[in-house]
Amino acid sequence: MKLGTYRRTNNLTLQAMAARVGLASKGRMSRIERGQERCPTDLAIAIDRATDGEVTIADVRPDLRDLCILREQRSA
Numbered sequence: 001m002k003l004g005t006y007r008r009t010n011n012l013t014l015q016a017m018a019a020r021v022g023l024a025s026k027g028r029m030s031r032i033e034r035g036q037e038r039c040p041t042d043l044a045i046a047i048d049r050a051t052d053g054e055v056t057i058a059d060v061r062p063d064l065r066d067l068c069i070l071r072e073q074r075s076a
Contacts, residue, residue, distance in 0.1 A: 001051075001054050001055050001056075001059060002055070002059065003017075003032070003033045003047065003055050003059065003060060004033045004034070006051055006054055006055045007033070013026070014026035014029050014030050014033070015029075017029055017033075017050075020050040021043060021046040021047050021050050022043075022046055023043070032060070038061075039060045039061055041061065041064060041067075043060075044057045044060045044061040044064060044067075045057060045067075045069065047060055048069050049069060053069065053071070057069070
């Protein structure tokens, strides 16, 4: 899923999404979302984690498509 689609679907502002992934700047979040700035690897991982895998690392960094996140199993 695209980052912008996820953000809008979940009614998150750029500022709220930036805060979830550890960015101080909503402007940088916007540039990454629009593809105007390359997403660093650590941020791609943070986005994957913050969205619980709905936006994958490969969604924001196709060159890292073989990188995956190990997730903890949640108890019911």
